[in-house]
Amino acid sequence: MPRVFNQKIKILYLMRIFLEQTDEEHPMSVKELIAYLNSLGISAERKTVYDDIETLRNFGMDILNRREHPAGFYLASREFELPELRLLVDAVQSSRCITNGKSRQLIRKLESLASVYESRQLRRQGFAENRIRTINENVYYSIDMIQRALTEDRQISFQYCEWTVEKKLRPENEGERYSVSPWGLVWQNEEYYLITYDEKCGRVKQYQVDKLQQIRIEKEVRRGREFFENYDIGELTSRTFGMFGGREVTICLEAHNRLVGVLLDRFGRDIMIHRKDPEHFKTLVRVNISDQFFGWIASLGPDAVIASPDEVRNKYREFLEKSLSNYK
Incomplete structure (x- = not known):
């Protein structure tokens, strides 16, 4: 890269260094920061590094200078603290509605929010790798489609499936499509459930999200708004067992x-x-x-x-x- 361009991008690399390579136990001296930049093909001097650190502080990054051993500059606070990330990682690992592959992807993304040293403390897949999980990779995209319908105030249609003894999902009622008005997603018993209003029978129904297939957002506006204005979905989850309906x-x-x-x-x-x-x-x-x-x-x-x-x-x-x- 040309020298001028290197200097313009230098502060961005410094930001990334602080985000990825430093924490309270792993500060970096100005000498180490210069060496790291040099390894990326970016030349730097002590004064400009100090100036860039001050610019990053003014930008809002909580960069402190540790005097005692090990001494150096480090990022003292982040958007997510380590205990918060650990809670999120544990939630992803314990979720039955996320496949093993998607779970690993999400955990890697969460790890990127910590320093490389702290992220090692989050790598605990071995404790949850053998958990019972869904094998339906489409759950992630089903949730996205439902959220879009909720935002756009539209009805959805889908096929609802049941498990066969061959461990395969088979559409119920010979593939009949269910048309409903979605009103919320509920997390219960390690599963996602879709809360809907069924206009045909005039009542609330729940569907397990990992059993939905071929979801389609329809043109019709959602029905049942008057019903849900005073409807407590949280109360529904407390009185409904396994999200099975009943009188x-x-x-x-x-x-x-x-x-x-x-x-x-x-x-x-x-x-x-x-x-x-x-x-x-x-x-x-x-x-x-x-x-x-x-x-x-x-x-x-x-x-x-x-x-x-x-x-x-x-x-x-x-x-x-x-x-x-x-x-x-």
């Missing part, structure tokens, strides 16, 4: 005191807790009645009881009897 019912649960935390985590801190006796409490919660909800209640064992209404108690009893019939 919404208010039930009374009675449980041992040791399960207070379980119910608060599930239904939120706003539910009313009443003492039944010194060792038990009761509460009213709204749930969508489904086999998945009954399975959750069963997982709590004898310490949790559906006290009312009788209709739900009877349905739960039928669920248990059918399950037990497999073990006679």
Whole structure:
């Protein structure tokens, strides 16, 4: 490169050096910065490097000069601190809806936001490499298409699939296309779910995003706005188990005191807790009645009881009897 061009681009390379090569434990002296620039074919003098560092500080970069050993200049703060990046990396690694290949790509991008030294602390793929993950590479692009429809206030259509015993996704109902109004994406149980309004039946429906195929943004404007103006999607996730729909019912649960935390985590801190006796409490919660909800209640064992209404108690009893019939 010509010398003049080298000098114009020098400050950009210095910025990259601070972003990629320095942190509090790995500062660089002016001599080391000059040597690094020289290795890139850029000549530099001490005074101009000092001037460039001051320019980068004025630009907003938090560059400090460490006096004690190891001494030198380093970038003291970044857009994302290391603990924040670690949380994001862990979230990507634990996500079942992201394929292994896409997970590795995203983690490499997150690592680039730290210094080369800090990024080594983020490389923990081995802990999550064998997790159960989706094999549908299109999830990433499905989410992008849904976000576009939400932004443009448009309906979408798609094929909804089911898994076969051959571990392949097969469109339901002979490939029939579902036309719905998308209103949100919900992250629950390590999966993404699409929350929609189905105009044909006039109700909210949920779809697992990694089972969507052939998504298309339609010309029609979304329907159901009046319904969602006062609709709490967060509340929906607390009362819907496994994101399986069902008739919404208010039930009374009675449980041992040791399960207070379980119910608060599930239904939120706003539910009313009443003492039944010194060792038990009761509460009213709204749930969508489904086999998945009954399975959750069963997982709590004898310490949790559906006290009312009788209709739900009877349905739960039928669920248990059918399950037990497999073990006679």
